[in-house]
Amino acid sequence: MDEGTTLMRALGAAGGALLVALLALPIAVLALTVSADDLAAASAHGLGEAVRVSLGASAVATLLVALGGTPLAWWLGRGAGARHAAIEALVRLPAIAPPAVAGVALLVALGPDGPLEHALAAYDARVPGTASAVVLSQVWVAAPFYVLPLAGAFRGVDDETLWAARSVGASGARVFFRVALPLARPALLAALAMAWARAVGELGATLIFAGDVAGVTRTLPLAVLRAAGDGLGPARATALVLFALALAPFLLVRLAPLARALGARR
Amino acid sequence: MTLRAQFTVARGDFTLALDLELEGVTAVMGPRGAGKTTLLYALLGAVRPREGKIVLGARTLFDERGVDLPPEERHVAYVPRGLGLRPDERALEAVAFARRRGSARERRSAALDHLGAVELVGASDLRASKLAPEDRLGVAFARAMASEPRLLLFDDPLGGLDPAARADARRRLADWLHGARLPALVVTDEPADALEIAPSLLVLEAGRAVAHGPLEEVAVQPSTEFLAALMPALIEPPSFSVPPSTFVSEDE
Numbered sequence: 001m002d003e004g005t006t007l008m009r010a011l012g013a014a015g016g017a018l019l020v021a022l023l024a025l026p027i028a029v030l031a032l033t034v035s036a037d038d039l040a041a042a043s044a045h046g047l048g049e050a051v052r053v054s055l056g057a058s059a060v061a062t063l064l065v066a067l068g069g070t071p072l073a074w075w076l077g078r079g080a081g082a083r084h085a086a087i088e089a090l091v092r093l094p095a096i097a098p099p100a101v102a103g104v105a106l107l108v109a110l111g112p113d114g115p116l117e118h119a120l121a122a123y124d125a126r127v128p129g130t131a132s133a134v135v136l137s138q139v140w141v142a143a144p145f146y147v148l149p150l151a152g153a154f155r156g157v158d159d160e161t162l163w164a165a166r167s168v169g170a171s172g173a174r175v176f177f178r179v180a181l182p183l184a185r186p187a188l189l190a191a192l193a194m195a196w197a198r199a200v201g202e203l204g205a206t207l208i209f210a211g212d213v214a215g216v217t218r219t220l221p222l223a224v225l226r227a228a229g230d231g232l233g234p235a236r237a238t239a240l241v242l243f244a245l246a247l248a249p250f251l252l253v254r255l256a257p258l259a260r261a262l263g264a265r266r
Numbered sequence: 267m268t269l270r271a272q273f274t275v276a277r278g279d280f281t282l283a284l285d286l287e288l289e290g291v292t293a294v295m296g297p298r299g300a301g302k303t304t305l306l307y308a309l310l311g312a313v314r315p316r317e318g319k320i321v322l323g324a325r326t327l328f329d330e331r332g333v334d335l336p337p338e339e340r341h342v343a344y345v346p347r348g349l350g351l352r353p354d355e356r357a358l359e360a361v362a363f364a365r366r367r368g369s370a371r372e373r374r375s376a377a378l379d380h381l382g383a384v385e386l387v388g389a390s391d392l393r394a395s396k397l398a399p400e401d402r403l404g405v406a407f408a409r410a411m412a413s414e415p416r417l418l419l420f421d422d423p424l425g426g427l428d429p430a431a432r433a434d435a436r437r438r439l440a441d442w443l444h445g446a447r448l449p450a451l452v453v454t455d456e457p458a459d460a461l462e463i464a465p466s467l468l469v470l471e472a473g474r475a476v477a478h479g480p481l482e483e484v485a486v487q488p489s490t491e492f493l494a495a496l497m498p499a500l501i502e503p504p505s506f507s508v509p510p511s512t513f514v515s516e517d518e
Contacts, residue, residue: 160346160348160350161351163310163337163350164350165350166336167311167343167413168343168344168363168364168410168415169341169413170338170363170364171336179352182352183352
């Protein structure tokens with residue numbers, strides 16, 4: 001190995017280690033520095049209310065993403081062609097567009113003077129500033145993180161297995177629920193956890209489209225923002241709660257197979 | 267039961283054109299890209315022929331003039347290369363999946379009977395991923411039989427087995443197929459498989475049948491290079507003291 005290669009390797013290792021430290025250190029410090037006092041202060045700032053708003057909105061948003069996203073992922077994963085490529089690009093869009101852009105776009109589309117305003121007014125419905133706006137913002141941001149990985153998993157299910165199931169008497173729908181979905185289950189659960197994490201963490205679009213109304217639209221990220229104005233103490237406690245909430249399904253998805261494997265060994 | 271299939275399938279640049287009448291167990295051989303899998307796909311209803319007619323016994327499965335039964339109504343059980351079992355599914359569930367009618371209890375008891383027929387009752391509660399490859403083939407066979415098939419299609423069923431297990435699995439598969447008394451197509455790369463399993467042979471090349479008939483007749487006059495290479499193995503069956511996989515077809 002010549003000196004250049006050695007140098008490159010050393011630089012690469014140092015750069016990689018630095019990045020890992022940068023990624024992990026703040027979370028570690030956050031987790032280690034939160035005190036009971038911080039938590040009490042955060043509670044006084046409406047932490048409980050924000051948890052309730054976040055849990056409700058993100059549960060509905062994740063459910064909506066799963067309901068619409070599963071058939072969409074199936075369609076994307078099992079087909080190919082220009083139409084599929086175009087729809088896939090559209091689904092990817094929210095993952096690329098900055099959340100602030102999403103908030104303004106949603107406000108323009110569904111807000112006063114928007115094209116849908118009259119249709120909504122006919123039902124006496126108003127979206128901006130309501131809990132529905134929170135849910136919509138979260139759906140917008142979370143959808144690609146569910147649909148695209150799941151489409152990839154469906155793409156990986158081999159045709160032969162599906163045809164074999166059809167040939168022994170199962171309808172297309174039965175094959176989907178009894179063969180394709182179970183085969184894609186690990187990817188589906190991981191994608192669901194990811195969508196949940198994105199939904200719970202959504203800040204920018206919610207702030208612009210839904211506003212900051214305590215008990216209605218003030219989700220945990222908004223509560224963090226507000227608490228930060230009153231000092232780091234309550235902000236870091238709120239942030240840690242938010243992190244735990246975002247992370248919980250992820251840990252479940254990752255640890256459940258491990259627990260099962262341990263159980264099976266016994 | 268007789269299968270009469272006269273059809274043309276086009277997939278991209280490739281065309282498979284056949285006019286066949288099959289009874290009993292037939293081995294299907296041919297170089298890669300000959301159309302073996304496409305033939306199975308057309309029979310089970312996964313690809314739609316451009317023209318022609320497929321009749322199984324008294325039932326028309328496909329007719330260019332407006333009949334195209336969906337796979338689940340054809341009673342054509344297909345066992346693919348990877349055997350088509352969900353790795354996490356238990357053997358009993360996998361077989362019960364194929365049962366077309368009855369209560370959950372009836373399905374289970376029928377599934378147990380089918381597992382019994384391949385001597386795998388003891389494996390009922392095992393997941394497919396935990397089964398030995400030859401037992402996985404048994405479960406796939408039981409699943410096919412549970413679906414009340416009138417035609418069986420196997421795509422290289424012994425392909426995943428090592429030589430030692432293969433000879434034994436081949437014998438068992440031959441027994442099961444014999445006992446099933448159904449027309450069956452078994453795609454294979456191994457002349458030894460064809461010799462033991464099937465009384466007749468269908469050889470495909472580039473989307474055409476270049477030979478079809480009882481083994482001893484097919485072996486007489488090789489008309490293509492592939493057939494000429496195949497013949498020695500068919501006329502002089504390799505002794506089972508030697509691993510039967512010494513023959514290398516163009517598929518490898």
